[in-house]
Amino acid sequence: MELSPAEQVKNALIAQGLETPLVDSDMSAEQKYTRIKGLMTEVVSTLGLDLSDDSLCETPHRIAKMYVNEIFAGLDYANFPKITQIDNKMGVDEMVKISDISVVSTCEHHFITIDGLAKVAYIPKQTIIGLSKINRLVRFFAQRPQVQERLTKQVLVALQTLLGTEDVAVSIDATHYCVKSRGVMDTQSQTQTTALGGAFKANSATRIEFLR
Numbered sequence: 001m002e003l004s005p006a007e008q009v010k011n012a013l014i015a016q017g018l019e020t021p022l023v024d025s026d027m028s029a030e031q032k033y034t035r036i037k038g039l040m041t042e043v044v045s046t047l048g049l050d051l052s053d054d055s056l057c058e059t060p061h062r063i064a065k066m067y068v069n070e071i072f073a074g075l076d077y078a079n080f081p082k083i084t085q086i087d088n089k090m091g092v093d094e095m096v097k098i099s100d101i102s103v104v105s106t107c108e109h110h111f112i113t114i115d116g117l118a119k120v121a122y123i124p125k126q127t128i129i130g131l132s133k134i135n136r137l138v139r140f141f142a143q144r145p146q147v148q149e150r151l152t153k154q155v156l157v158a159l160q161t162l163l164g165t166e167d168v169a170v171s172i173d174a175t176h177y178c179v180k181s182r183g184v185m186d187t188q189s190q191t192q193t194t195a196l197g198g199a200f201k202a203n204s205a206t207r208i209e210f211l212r
């Protein structure tokens with residue numbers, strides 16, 4: 001039986017040591033929500049906040065819903081986007097580049113926001129991918145606890161796997177709120193990470209055209 005796109009991507013990430021460290025769980029999304037809601041009730045009340053206050057009483061529910069269905073939804077391959085591709089009948093053989101893709105992720109060390117922009121390019125082979133699917137793929141992997149380097153490489157390998165070509169490049173520029181709002185409290189610094197494959201790695205003119 002042919003593997004689904006999500007299964008193909010997952011296997012490729014595992015094979016390259018790039019999958020997010022996960023332990024097997026047989027809990028449903030509903031069970032995870034219920035458990036996290038209970039645990040967040042403990043966290044909020046341990047901080048000394050009054051859970052009978054009308055503004056705070058729903059906070060454990062909101063956080064559990066946000067973790068399971070929103071900011072960490074990308075931990076569940078059931079939420080992998082539907083990927084539409086069409087035959088490259090028009091013989092596109094030059095770079096397709098998408099810039100300024102919003103990246104809102106969560107730092108896995110502190111569970112605090114990473115906010116940035118991604119640039120993705122590929123040189124088509126047999127197929128062309130629907131443009132919005134690139135944004136959706138970035139979002140899927142951003143909706144996990146992340147380090148920016150892994151996020152960048154996961155998007156690269158996912159696209160290489162789906163497009164059947166090594167010729168993919170991904171670059172992310174982001175602000176880490178764990179650096180900005182706490183810890184070293186640097187409000188200005190940005191982090192750029194780049195992952196290059198195929199012609200983008202081997203050919204300096206292609207790399208420069210992408211990074212420009």
Ligand SMILES: Nc1nc2c(ncn2[C@@H]2O[C@H](COP(=O)(O)OP(=O)(O)OP(=O)(O)O)[C@@H](O)[C@H]2O)c(=O)[nH]1
Binds near residue numbers: 109146148
């Ligand atoms: N390489 C990398 N590091 C990250 C990323 N996000 C956060 N970090 C860093 O992860 C490190 C964790 O360091 P620790 O010393 O364990 O944590 P900490 O005591 O909270 O460190 P400070 O942030 O320096 O206060 C920090 O230097 C963070 O800036 C990321 O995406 N990539």
Ligand SMILES: [Zn+2]
Binds near residue numbers: 107109110112178179
């Ligand atoms: Zn952090």
